[in-house]
Amino acid sequence: MWQGIYQELRDRGLVILAIALDTAGEAAAGAFARAGDAGPLGPLAKRIMGWSDDLWSRAGRPTYPCLLDAQHAVAELYDITNVPMAVWIDEEGRIVRPPETAGAFDVVRHIDVTTFGIPDEVASQGERVRSRYVDAVRDWVHHGPRSRFVLPPQEIARRSRGPGEAAARAHACFQLGAWLWRRGDAGAARPWLEEAVRLRPESWTFRRQKLAVADAAAIGNFAAGPEYWEAVQALGDRPYYVPPDLGDDS
């Protein structure tokens, strides 16, 4: 778990900044932030997220900073479209890996939507994907700029396409909707959040956050109603979590 990884690597100069993209704030994310990665989901989280027995046994309450981003400001600044996505930033504040899927595998594509059962082969593939990503983080922390996972500037530029015109407008709509919702005007917020999803249908953060605040009783729960599963189905052959390009062994 990230707390275990942090304890392992913090003395070598790593800090984890966990950013909760949660418009409903403390009410939604507080219990998770205090419990750590397992959260209220418990053992199901281990299987969904692909944690190895070793990392799972080192789960714990986070001692690294857990920050709350109700406006999804970090998602706008870094053009992040799903969670978990991570960015690697070096000691001088330079990006050495732009936003990418942080060790999550497409378990959601194979899950039984009523029982949340996951086939064994999918679970073990998820564990391999997670381990590979965690090992890449370790390699970076141990070897710094000499790590083969640190990307050269031209590759960072190539991977950082940023939002197009419609996606930029979607960010503006979304932050307006999130602000109105937090002001207590869910009715005024809804059309802006819906417009953000319409303008950028590939953003799972917009879609799932919109669904999560649509029903006050569901706040803090896994927002997986029919609209979510329909959108997952509509992916066809496209991935839910775009696999990170970690080089020849990924």
Place this chain on the structure above:
Amino acid sequence: MTTLLFDGRTTELEGAEQRGAELWVRRAQLEAATGWELRPEGLCQGEVCVPVPSGARWSDAERVSVTAFARHLRRPVLHEAAHDVWSVGPEPGGSRLASGIAPDFTLPDFEGRLHSLSQYRGKKVLLMTWASW
């Protein structure tokens, strides 16, 4: 009260004016609300300056038009009149991240203490997004 949402900042702007389709804010409020400041060479953020195009009027003796400036950078500008809130989106294209400089931000932790990315210079930062949903 006018509110501006700009680069993750939420600012209530006393004395702001709407002129036509544009929002004009007091000069003294500009930097806190946007991270940009008015200099003789244009609007600047650190080393980056955007010159005022000839014929454009972004400022007068008292105020600066943040939305005219934003539109010049092709950033989307929205105004929700009922709550008088303005929302400025990001600049299209990847230039901000492609420069390789990690954009700074300031956010609270769950106890309300503020943290900025820039205060973690000297460490490797794994910036990790997650959510309850």
